[in-house]
Amino acid sequence: MISIDQAFVDSEAPNSNAISNGRGLLVKGKFVALHKSDDDTILFGECSGSGRTNYHCSCDFITPGKVTYRCSCPSRQFPCKHCIGLMYAFTDGNPFTVASVPEDLAAKREKLEQRVEKKKTDATKPRKVNKSALKKKIQAQLDGLTLLEQLTHELIRTGMGNTNAKTAKNIEQQAKQLGNAYLPGAQSALHSYTKLFTADDGDFDSAVAPQQREAIYSQALDQLTQLNALIKNGRSYLNDRLADPELATDTQSTIAAWLGHAWQLRELKEAGLVQENAELIQLAFNSYDDIARRELVDTGIWMNLGDGRIGLTQNFRPYKALKYVKAEDSFFRIAQVPELCLYPGDINPRIRWDAIAPRPVEASDLQAVRQHAHSNFAEILKTIKTHLKSPLADRRPIVALNYAQIGKVGDDLVVEDAAKTRIVFTETGQAEEPASCHLLQLLPPEMFQNQTLIGRFHHDLQARTLRVKPLSIVTASQVFRLTF
Secondary structure (H helix, E strand, C coil), X not given: CCCCCHHHHHHHCCCHHHHHHHHHHHHCCCEEEEEXXXXXXXXEEEECCCCCCCEEEEEEEEECCEEEEEECCCCCCCCCHHHHHHHXXXXXXXXXXXXXXXXXHHHHHHHHHHHHHHHHHHHCCCCCCCHHHHHHHHHHHHHHHHHHHHHHHHHHHHCHXXXXXXXXXXXXXXXXXXXXXXXXHXXXXXXXXXXXXXXXXXXXXXXXXXXXXXXXXXXXXXXXXXXXXXXXXHHHHHHHHHHCCCCCCCCCCCHHHHCCCCCCHHHHHHCCCEEEEEXXXXXXXXXXXXXXXXXXXXXXXXEECCCCCEEEEEEEEEHHHCCCCCCCCCCCCEEEEEEEEECCCCCCCEEEECCCEEECCCHHHHHHHHHHCECCHHHHHHHHHHHCCCCXXXXXXXXXXXXXXXXXXCCEEEEECCCCCEEEECCCCCCCCCCCHHHHHHCCHHHHEEEEEEEEEEEECCCCEEEXXXXXXXXXXXXXXXXX
């Protein structure tokens, strides 16, 4: 039985225009036929358009957790506005007559089933490695690391005190070659360094106050340490793979991702990085523009209700394909995932799935979040400090904290646990995240005691202490999101 609501349709739409256009078709009465199959697994119908013939659209729910959309319109968006409008018609309670599935649609469903079976069969076959192509790629990456090393040495010779927006821009121009060397992670890491010295007027030293300049220098030194580790570890890993093309991709660290390896779901499953029948709740969401990689990135922050681990979904939308790549959005239900794939990582691994089935959030789900959260701040601070000792570790880990109260100590806004251990709040998180601390004062008084905070940690290199940026607060009845 098809069980969807308006929230589901909204989440399936590739963008806001598809939502309004799909709703508009329904309002204007463009649908001339609305049908569903007798086994209640497919919606199909006809919608009048600008052409002489009607568009035939369908939404196939035969595969659990994954809808197949088909339409005879020329749109390259999936689902198109006609499929969106068809589902809105169903959720709004419009009458759908039971009818036989048209022969052409039935044939497409049969081909889909055959492809699914073939995919399962192919998954059991051993993969062949094109050793010649792999060696060429690895050599290109090694050459790219040599270039990165040269650029890093040039930055060191120039000195942080002499680096300004102009020299940073020159380095970035040369760093574009790293993208051609299959090293997008290295290119992004170098960009993180150079953008510290970027000012609108092109003159860093005169634009920044001395105290702020010292803080930037501390961050820059941390970035240089990271670049050096990337060069050293990356070169060792690539040389090992060059000597043995059959060597499996490293799943114990994130070095492969740093070097631009695009993990496939099949690889993750073969490596055993998969969890069956997981249930996830989204705790925060944010979209940002990655200028260095020329793409928009949609990032969701999720907790696995089974083990409490917080993971990240990342949807990359290149500038050149924005019209055709579906944008992700906030998700306010529980995601039931038959096969949850986890990328190599430590505290907050990237996660991914092929299909999900949504269900409403229940009180027990929010209680599970609290049960998995850390109540001892001293212990989690120690864990994060250990984590940050690795130069290639995520510098902004996200954790869930059960707090006793939130309040002010002097000029600082702090969060405190039952043992009186305090952590100072900060607005510094990821560069692309909006401010959130100022929103705390808008919350009702009961939110400041005995709730659960979802926060992103930041290592203040100047003060040599860990601070936390609030992302959301979880209560017994709701998730209050502080970033959008």
